[in-house]
Amino acid sequence: xxxxxxxEDNIRLDIYLLDKVEFxxxxxxxxxxxxxxxVNDKTIKAGxxxxxxxxxTIEEDEEKMLKPQKIDFKILYEDENxxxxxxxxxxxxxxxxxxxxxxxxxxxxxxxxxxAKGSDSLRPGIVHRLDKDTSGLMVIAKTDLAYSNLVxxxxxxxxxxxxxxxxxxxxxxxxxINKPIxxxxxxxxxxxxxxxxxxxxxxxxKLLKTFSNYSLVEINILTGRTxxxxxxxxxxxxxxxxDLTYGHRNKFNIDKQMLHSYKLEFKHPITGESLSFKDExxxxxxxxxxxx
Numbered sequence: 243x244x245x246x247x248x249x250e251d252n253i254r255l256d257i258y259l260l261d262k263v264e265f266x267x268x269x270x271x272x273x274x275x276x277x278x279x280x281v282n283d284k285t286i287k288a289g290x291x292x293x294x295x296x297x298x299t300i301e302e303d304e305e306k307m308l309k310p311q312k313i314d315f316k317i318l319y320e321d322e323n324x325x326x327x328x329x330x331x332x333x334x335x336x337x338x339x340x341x342x343x344x345x346x347x348x349x350x351x352x353x354x355x356x357x358a359k360g361s362d363s364l365r366p367g368i369v370h371r372l373d374k375d376t377s378g379l380m381v382i383a384k385t386d387l388a389y390s391n392l393v394x395x396x397x398x399x400x401x402x403x404x405x406x407x408x409x410x411x412x413x414x415x416x417x418x419i420n421k422p423i424x425x426x427x428x429x430x431x432x433x434x435x436x437x438x439x440x441x442x443x444x445x446x447x448k449l450l451k452t453f454s455n456y457s458l459v460e461i462n463i464l465t466g467r468t469x470x471x472x473x474x475x476x477x478x479x480x481x482x483x484x485d486l487t488y489g490h491r492n493k494f495n496i497d498k499q500m501l502h503s504y505k506l507e508f509k510h511p512i513t514g515e516s517l518s519f520k521d522e523x524x525x526x527x528x529x530x531x532x533x534x
Contacts, residue, residue, distance in 0.1 A: 313349025
């Protein structure tokens with residue numbers, strides 16, 4: 243069972259859940275009507291307006307059980323408490339609607355003898371996530387204590403996350419994007435820069451190289467908002483190449499975003515030791531740059 247505490251007031255339940263679960267709005271509505279989703283242990287309607295602090299419970303489908311599967315990914319570091327892995331592009335991190343098998347979670351269960359239970363039975367070991375088409379480094383919790391401490395480290399902005407991206411246009415040498423991000427009222431599956439029902443979002447970037455009308459940039463995100471890099475760079479008119487949600491089609495027919503979690507720096511959740519990991523530059527980046 244998944245338990246969520248409402249952090250917003252006067253928002254429809256089905257809309258609030260869109261970025262909290264891997265279900266479509268229609269699927270959320272069906273689960274509410276069937277009683278699989280309740281608020282404060284009571285059956286409600288899809289149009290129910292949440293109050294701050296409401297407790298939402300979501301029953302998992304009983305017939306669905308996680309199964310270990312051999313999934314290809316690279317392990318950069320492992321000890322009894324955690325692992326640092328590199329997620330390939332086009333791999334979903336955890337099960338959701340229509341995508342229960344062949345996820346990173348199944349691969350983690352196959353590779354490791356034990357994983358932290360975490361707060362969701364369908365996401366063992368998962369402390370943070372990357373979009374399906376974003377590749378790169380992730381830290382995985384193998385024990386519950388490591389999970390708890392890592393979650394707090396992310397919450398307190400104690401984990402430094404560095405990304406590489408190829409963006410459209412020639413960008414300035416460096417900059418800061420400090421714009422709040424919230425859910426789009428036009429398309430509830432996407433995010434946007436807005437002052438309404440939004441949260442602070444801060445990204446910094448440094449230009450590494452320009453080629454033709456594209457730029458290779460290094461990006462640090464000081465907050466962890468959904469789609470933050472993609473939304474911020476679309477906002478400054480330099481969308482991530484291949485991002486058809488927040489950008490547009492390109493002449494190279496690249497339809498998966500050129501975004502890679504390149505470096506992770508954090509303190510070991512048990513020993514306190516400072517750890518730093520750097521991934522390789524993806525082959526798809528090298529191939530694109532070699533065109534010019």
